[in-house]
Amino acid sequence: MTSDHDSRVRLRAALDGLPPYRPGKPATVLEGVTAYKISSNENPYPPLPSVAEVAVGAVANINRYPDATMSALRERLASHLEVTAEEVIVGAGSSGVLSQIMAAAVGENDEVVYAWRSFELYPILVGLAGARSVQVPLTAEGRHDLPAMAEAVGPATRLLLVCTPNNPTGPSVGAAELDALLRAVPRHVLVVVDEAYTEFVTDEDAAAGLEVYAAHPNVVLLRTFSKAYGLAGLRVGYALAHPAVATELRKAGLPFVVTEIAQRAAVASLDAHHELDVRVKELIGERRRVLDGLRDQGWDVPDTQANFVWLPLGADALDFADYADARGLSVRPFAGEGVRCSIDVPEANTRLLEVTASFRADRS
Numbered sequence: 001m002t003s004d005h006d007s008r009v010r011l012r013a014a015l016d017g018l019p020p021y022r023p024g025k026p027a028t029v030l031e032g033v034t035a036y037k038i039s040s041n042e043n044p045y046p047p048l049p050s051v052a053e054v055a056v057g058a059v060a061n062i063n064r065y066p067d068a069t070m071s072a073l074r075e076r077l078a079s080h081l082e083v084t085a086e087e088v089i090v091g092a093g094s095s096g097v098l099s100q101i102m103a104a105a106v107g108e109n110d111e112v113v114y115a116w117r118s119f120e121l122y123p124i125l126v127g128l129a130g131a132r133s134v135q136v137p138l139t140a141e142g143r144h145d146l147p148a149m150a151e152a153v154g155p156a157t158r159l160l161l162v163c164t165p166n167n168p169t170g171p172s173v174g175a176a177e178l179d180a181l182l183r184a185v186p187r188h189v190l191v192v193v194d195e196a197y198t199e200f201v202t203d204e205d206a207a208a209g210l211e212v213y214a215a216h217p218n219v220v221l222l223r224t225f226s227k228a229y230g231l232a233g234l235r236v237g238y239a240l241a242h243p244a245v246a247t248e249l250r251k252a253g254l255p256f257v258v259t260e261i262a263q264r265a266a267v268a269s270l271d272a273h274h275e276l277d278v279r280v281k282e283l284i285g286e287r288r289r290v291l292d293g294l295r296d297q298g299w300d301v302p303d304t305q306a307n308f309v310w311l312p313l314g315a316d317a318l319d320f321a322d323y324a325d326a327r328g329l330s331v332r333p334f335a336g337e338g339v340r341c342s343i344d345v346p347e348a349n350t351r352l353l354e355v356t357a358s359f360r361a362d363r364s
């Protein structure tokens with residue numbers, strides 16, 4: 001007879017202590033109150049009719065595998081971004097592409113340097129690879145500390161992640177400081193610039209990913225259709241990588257991960273980008289209103305270049321989340337640190353400002 005211990009299925013030790021990914025909470029249903037889910041930075045607007053029509057049309061072919069080379073979408077992205085299709089790697093969301101990049105670049109005992117707090121998928125993917133996370137604390141303003149990140153690069157570093165704008169705090173990385181970082185980092189270290197929220201950036205001093213990418217052979221740019229373009233539910237994102245890197249990254253991807261529905265809807269979204277840009281502009285306007293409103297109320301909130309705001313509530317983060325939840329807003333708390341709230345339709349944003357004001361009043 002084997003003991004319980006011996007008969008347990010053996011999985012990789014790398015999984016021990018890894019946190020599961022926690023998705024944003026759905027909206028709590030309350031009697032007589034419209035509830036809003038502002039916990040996942042999704043686009044609040046429904047798909048454009050032109051995009052929905054293409055997606056529905058693609059359903060007719062779901063007995064077939066999708067185009068594994070994703071050539072139509074890669075060509076469309078290449079012409080949109082003025083690169084070659086060879087440089088475009090499409091995946092199941094930019095999370096899927098990032099996991100592919102990790103698989104290609106990082107192994108046991110390697111180190112990955114990134115700012116913290118940042119996107120919560122980073123430590124999970126690094127841990128899964130059996131690699132070590134080197135987390136460089138954000139500054140007091142919720143910004144990347146790029147000189148400290150450059151310092152943190154050592155002989156075991158294989159990958160550096162730069163999240164701009166930073167999820168969950170909001171500021172983007174400056175062009176000059178990113179340039180200095182890239183000059184300091186050895187050229188064999190891959191640098192992933194995660195621009196999930198790039199369409200929302202208005203700061204003129206912010207690093208422009210495409211320019212940074214063009215200037216540095218070790219930079220990979222990561223983007224997604226999930227946020228500004230409103231296709232979070234279809235799972236499609238992409239990376240730009242220089243041809244020599246791209247060829248290797250492709251080997252680490254699974255075939256057929258992006259459905260034909262998603263590929264076609266992404267092409268249709270690029271075709272409709274002027275219409276989508278109008279919605280993005282509206283969200284940027286609302287972001288200004290929310291940021292100004294919060295500061296008028298006395299909140300010390302960092303700049304945000306994304307479609308969310310960060311409330312640095314510290315020990316009150318979970319209390320605030322419960323308080324907001326009871327008033328029809330599901331937000332994204334990070335215990336002991338703060339709360340991230342997505343910019344949504346105007347009514348939801350107004351509710352947020354009411355909730356933040358009354359929370360402060362109740363606490364003072």
Ligand SMILES: *Cc1c(COP(=O)(O)O)cnc(C)c1O
Binds near residue numbers: 041225232236
């Ligand atoms: C939302 C997000 C992503 C990826 O989203 P996908 O839906 O997988 O494309 C990547 N990076 C950051 C920082 C994000 O916030």
